Amino acid sequence: MIILGLHYGHDAAAAVVRDGEVAAYVLRERHTRVKHAATLDLATVRRALAVAGITAAELDAVAVCSTQGVELIVDDPAALAVEYTAEDPFGRPCTVLEEEGAEAALRRGGGGFLDLLYDPALSATWLGRSYAKLFPEHAGTARADLRATPWVDDFASTADWAEGRGLAALAAAPADVQDRLRYGFHLPVRVTLDGSTVPGYALHHHLAHAASGYYQSGFDQAAVLTHDGYAEGEGCHSGMFYLGRGQALYPLTPHHLGLGGLYDRVGAALGLGLVGPAGKLMGLSAYGRPRFYSSRFLGNHTDLSGRLATDATSAWLRHCRREAERMGYDLAPYGDPARATAPINADIAASTQKLFEEVRIEAVRALHASLGAAGLTQDRLCLSGGTALNCPSNSQIAQEGPFPRVFVEPACDDSGIAIGAALAVLHSVLDRPLPPSAGPAGTLPSPYLGAAPTPEAVDRAVAAAGDRISAERLGPRRAAERAAEDLAADAVVAWFAGGSEAGPRALGHRSIMADPRRAENWPRVNRIKDREAWRPFAPAVLAEHAAEWFREVPLPSPYMLFNAKVRRGDIPAVTHVDGTARIQTVDESAGGYHAVISAFHRLTGVPVVMNTSLNGPGEPIVEQPEQALELFLKTGLDVLYLDGIRITRA
Numbered sequence: 001m002i003i004l005g006l007h008y009g010h011d012a013a014a015a016v017v018r019d020g021e022v023a024a025y026v027l028r029e030r031h032t033r034v035k036h037a038a039t040l041d042l043a044t045v046r047r048a049l050a051v052a053g054i055t056a057a058e059l060d061a062v063a064v065c066s067t068q069g070v071e072l073i074v075d076d077p078a079a080l081a082v083e084y085t086a087e088d089p090f091g092r093p094c095t096v097l098e099e100e101g102a103e104a105a106l107r108r109g110g111g112g113f114l115d116l117l118y119d120p121a122l123s124a125t126w127l128g129r130s131y132a133k134l135f136p137e138h139a140g141t142a143r144a145d146l147r148a149t150p151w152v153d154d155f156a157s158t159a160d161w162a163e164g165r166g167l168a169a170l171a172a173a174p175a176d177v178q179d180r181l182r183y184g185f186h187l188p189v190r191v192t193l194d195g196s197t198v199p200g201y202a203l204h205h206h207l208a209h210a211a212s213g214y215y216q217s218g219f220d221q222a223a224v225l226t227h228d229g230y231a232e233g234e235g236c237h238s239g240m241f242y243l244g245r246g247q248a249l250y251p252l253t254p255h256h257l258g259l260g261g262l263y264d265r266v267g268a269a270l271g272l273g274l275v276g277p278a279g280k281l282m283g284l285s286a287y288g289r290p291r292f293y294s295s296r297f298l299g300n301h302t303d304l305s306g307r308l309a310t311d312a313t314s315a316w317l318r319h320c321r322r323e324a325e326r327m328g329y330d331l332a333p334y335g336d337p338a339r340a341t342a343p344i345n346a347d348i349a350a351s352t353q354k355l356f357e358e359v360r361i362e363a364v365r366a367l368h369a370s371l372g373a374a375g376l377t378q379d380r381l382c383l384s385g386g387t388a389l390n391c392p393s394n395s396q397i398a399q400e401g402p403f404p405r406v407f408v409e410p411a412c413d414d415s416g417i418a419i420g421a422a423l424a425v426l427h428s429v430l431d432r433p434l435p436p437s438a439g440p441a442g443t444l445p446s447p448y449l450g451a452a453p454t455p456e457a458v459d460r461a462v463a464a465a466g467d468r469i470s471a472e473r474l475g476p477r478r479a480a481e482r483a484a485e486d487l488a489a490d491a492v493v494a495w496f497a498g499g500s501e502a503g504p505r506a507l508g509h510r511s512i513m514a515d516p517r518r519a520e521n522w523p524r525v526n527r528i529k530d531r532e533a534w535r536p537f538a539p540a541v542l543a544e545h546a547a548e549w550f551r552e553v554p555l556p557s558p559y560m561l562f563n564a565k566v567r568r569g570d571i572p573a574v575t576h577v578d579g580t581a582r583i584q585t586v587d588e589s590a591g592g593y594h595a596v597i598s599a600f601h602r603l604t605g606v607p608v609v610m611n612t613s614l615n616g617p618g619e620p621i622v623e624q625p626e627q628a629l630e631l632f633l634k635t636g637l638d639v640l641y642l643d644g645i646r647i648t649r650a
Contacts, residue, residue: 001060001432002052004198005422006045006191007208008074008151009067010038010134011414014048015449017422020215020435024051025449025502027415030623036275038113038134039073042080045193051451056193061090061430062200063421064189065208067414068230068237071111071148075137081192082149082202084109088188089199092429095156095184109150118143126265130274153237155204156184164234164256164302170241171366173253174374177243181251186429201429203421206240206385207251209412212420213384214244215427217407218443220434221245223367223378227360228385228414229260229278234301239385241367243376247427247434252370255363256300259356260387262313266352269317270345271337279504280340282390283535285353286578288346291327292320293354298362316355320348341534357393361401368402380405380442384420388412389504391563391582398554398562410447410559411503419449419502444558446589447507450500453625458643461625465647468633472646479644480592484599487515487609491638492525494614496628497592498643500621505560506613507584508540508593510621510628512637514610519572521610528636530617536582539574542597542607543585549608556585560611574610584611592644 002023005015016024026048029037049055064082066072074080086102088094116128117138123129132138138146165173185204190197209226227239234256241252260278267277272284296307297316308315324331324344333342340346364381371378381403388394388408398406409416426432437443462471474482486493493513501507512529514521516539526533541549543556549571553564564583566575574581586594601607614628615621616635622628625642632640632647640647 001426002054002058003061003063003422003425004048004059005063005418005420006040007065007414007418007421008040008072009070009414010036012037012040012044013415013418014040014045015418015422016048016052016054017419017426018052020423020426020432022419022449024048024451025419026051027502029620030450030500033620034134034136035618035620036134038067038070038131040080042074042076045080056196056198059196059198061425062189062191062198063425064191064200064202065205065417065421066151068153068205069111069151070113071151073146073148077147079194083190084202085188085190090430092431093179093183094186094188095180096187099156109152111148111151114143114146114148126268126274133275152187152202153205155186156181161235161254166303167300167362167366170253170255171369172373173370175241175243175252175370175376177250177252177374177376182248182428185251201425203424204236205417206236207249207424208417208420209384210240210242210420211249211424211428212416213382213407213409213412214242214249215423216409216419216445217382218438218441218445219244219380219382219407220438220440221378222380222382222407223371223403224249224382224384225255225364225367226385227255227257227260227387229264241370243371243378244382247431249424249428255366256302257359257363258301258312259359260385262316263352263356263387265313266317266348269335270348271335271340278386279389280532280535281349281352282392284340284346285349286536286576286580287341287534288343288348288350290351290354291347292323292351294319297355298358300359300363316352320351337532340532353392356390357396360387360393361397364397364401364403379403380407380440383408384412386413389561391561392580394561395553395563399552405442406554407442408559408561409445410501410505410507410561412561413504415503444556447501447503447559448499448509449502450623452499453643455643458625458645461629462642462645462647464626465629465633467650469629470648470650473644474646475644476592477595479641479646480595481599482646483596483641484603486639487513487600488603490515490518492521492528492636494628494632494637494640495593495596496614496622496625496640496642500623503559506611506621507558507560508586508590508611510614511593512612512614513596514573516571516574516608516610517604517606521573525610525612529612536576537574537610537612538582538584539571539608540584540586540597540611542594542601543587545607546583546585550581550583553583556587557583558585558587560584571606571608574608
């Protein structure tokens with residue numbers, strides 16, 4: 001069965017899933033060069049079909065999803081359109097249609113994305129200014145000229161969810177596993193694409209997150225927790241608890257967390273940017289101490305609404321500033337990005353990180369307890385949604401939480417939900433069984449889902465660079481050896497090979513590498529990338545040697561999603577100021593990247609290299625050979641390896 005997954009929100013993407021395997025994956029930002037690009041374009045969808053080697057007429061179904069409140073917008077609505085329908089095209093159960101009827105169900109459709117862009121009052125808000133950066137095309141387009149299909153965020157109604165329960169109440173309530181809810185978070189749609197009409201489903205945002213985690217984990221049973229940056233923490237929109245059993249994925253209850261939104265807004269308040277401040281805040285937190293942490297803020301939206309007179313983020317920032325003033329901090333650097341590591345900023349970051357960790361692990365414990373109370377105890381947990389990019393929190397959950405096995409997929413943010421939506425339709429909605437390989441052990445799927453450029457495309461890019469470069473064709477094996485020699489000679493090496501990584505972390509196919517033994521490579525590579533000098537870098541380590549160099553981390557850890565304690569002092573360029581590192585374990589499945597690190601190990605005795613993403617400031621990771629060459633020529637990178645070709649400046 002062939003299913004096309006379409007995600008229209010920020011980090012928009014298209015994916016093709018064939019018989020449960022990802023056959024194509026295209027992240028829009030990699031081609032438009034707008035980081036976290038929102039809304040779909042027809043080129044992204046057609047590119048996914050071309051990579052999979054199919055036409056729209058060969059699709060069996062389409063799975064549609066979006067970010068909360070973001071309407072379905074495409075650049076060519078005549079070629080790609082989504083229409084909600086009153087009947088399920090496959091004769092499967094659909095709780096919303098059965099209980100409310102099509103007319104009532106579709107009245108729920110809406111979206112506030114266009115309001116945030118075009119309403120003067122809303123466009124001036126933090127969220128409005130953020131979204132404007134993700135969809136710059138709107139600036140030259142009148143609102144009346146943008147055709148948008150309403151998006152449905154609210155699906156099956158459950159009376160007790162409307163009131164909300166605190167974390168303690170969620171823990172005490174036995175998990176309620178219902179087919180009504182399994183089939184309660186989708187609506188049938190009819191998709192027209194390039195002249196073909198294909199049946200499908202629109203799915204709840206967090207169901208797509210949960211499916212992306214559970215179905216890629218290789219587990220045959222698991223608890224699932226999703227959570228992202230939705231600000232309010234009310235209802236189902238910021239995340240939910242789920243139970244995966246075989247091919248079925250059961251929504252259990254919303255958890256009412258507001259951590260993701262709080263974390264983003266604190267990052268923005270500290271001057272770390274409107275788009276993507278969470279990653280910077282995580283790195284900054286190591287420079288401070290959690291002196292402002294207070295258990296008064298421990299809990300979900302329901303817990304906090306009884307304690308706080310205003311929204312949690314405003315109350316938290318006001319609390320931190322008041323405590324800082326009482327303790328005699330210099331408040332002048334507050335929110336100044338040029339003085340990010342000043343005590344006021346660093347300690348707010350550290351306090352926010354601690355609050356994030358403590359609330360999130362309490363939610364994990366509540367999920368475990370709720371399943372246990374129902375006699376459904378699980379020993380495996382899948383984490384998904386943007387908050388699952390928080391490595392210290394993931395490590396705390398793996399080390400201290402009640403689940404012995406914790407899985408986080410590489411594209412756990414919104415970039416992965418096109419895949420998740422397609423898998424949810426295949427398995428949970430259409431009831432197709434899991435692959436025979438699913439079981440207690442699970443699997444680690446390949447993150448290299450992007451399409452590899454053809455040799456002809458590489459040759460064209462090299463030829464177009466002309467006499468600005470010198471190119472030496474080495475082949476894969478010799479290229480890995482030479483790259484290791486360059487690293488050992490203290491060159492900063494760009495490595496471009498094969499298909500790109502899914503998700504926001506570079507994992508060795510679009511990477512910049514440097515010698516981790518030289519402390520000066522930390523500020524040096526930050527200068528090359530035009531990043532803040534304090535931002536840390538990650539180590540990539542051969543999987544078989546990881547335990548010798550790092551501790552207190554689940555191994556293997558191939559996606560750079562867990563923090564570890566560094567055992568040794570001889571890799572200072574990848575050791576953060578608190579002695580931790582966001583590690584990536586590397587095995588032979590990484591291809592030439594593994595060969596480079598192995599050769600570096602043979603040369604130096606160190607099975608570790610510095611790894612960071614191959615991109616410039618504020619840019620997505622490079623996708624195409626010409627993008628890699630352009631970046632190489634405009635930065636201080638020493639050498640670029642482009643699919644076996646060693647490139648230096650002429």
